[in-house]
């Protein structure tokens with residue numbers, strides 16, 4: 647049995663993609679899982695499937711951008727399972743427009759979900775974990791919280807950088823406490839995340855470079871539960887680029903322009 651067995655895990659953004667894959671792995675491992683998102687049909691179906699194979703799973707519909715709904719979600723989870731061992735802040739969405747075409751409303755909306763949603767859930771869970779004198783908060787951040795790799799969708803980077811620095815600040819504040827904070831930085835993951843591109847820019851997002859699956863990210867999160875770490879970068883060589891970025895950011899601009907944004911240039 648893994649370490650997740652018997653642990654109560656609250657996963658936000660679990661109606662699809664990474665959050666759903668994580669719930670499925672944890673349910674198999676014997677964790678007590680509360681899944682949440684806005685799409686009730688998805689949550690009900692996921693719950694039924696996991697329960698049919700013995701999973702101890704429940705769902706709660708909430709909009710992560712609404713603080714009251716998030717505090718009710720946390721209260722409900724704590725009452726239902728009697729404790730909350732692990733919070734996985736995973737709810738989030740992408741953005742595919744250039745900054746020049748991004749409205750204030752777009753920027754507010756994405757900050758409300760990707761940053762404030764994380765803030766609301768963490769704030770609601772912390773008093774419970776402090777009382778328990780144990781807990782683990784896991785942030786599903788992104789490589790997009792470390793460096794901008796595209797020439798559009800900057801609002802997403804802004805929101806993820808905010809989430810990342812919130813996570814680091816919290817980790818420092820809790821360094822001496824029994825409550826752990828971990829960050830996972832996935833690279834491109836094949837999920838519904840990219841569906842929004844068609845709506846925003848009128849064409850499907852082209853996924854380039856190494857692409858991972860939701861299950862790979864889920865398994866990495868499970869290994870973080872087994873052995874808490876400050877941060878996991880899902881594609882290790884990215885660290886080299888980030889180190890180079892700390893020293894020579896304009897050189898990295900050129901590398902990204904050539905190899906990430908216009909990779910076809912290299913075929914001439």
Ligand SMILES: NC(=O)c1ccc[n+]([C@@H]2O[C@H](COP(=O)([O-])OP(=O)(O)OC[C@H]3O[C@@H](n4cnc5c(N)ncnc54)[C@H](OP(=O)(O)O)[C@@H]3O)[C@@H](O)[C@H]2O)c1
Nearest residue numbers: 659661663664683684685709710737738788834835837839
């Ligand atoms: N896919 C990638 O390439 C990639 C790479 C790095 C990091 N990430 C991060 O991974 C996380 C999960 O994304 P994914 O790739 O699994 O995409 P996904 O399949 O689109 O999942 C996103 C989840 O967030 C939920 N969500 C969005 N807005 C919400 C809101 N206002 N209230 C409550 N829940 C909300 C969605 O549920 P409802 O729509 O049902 O509410 C859904 O369950 C995100 O934080 C994303 O930034 C993704």
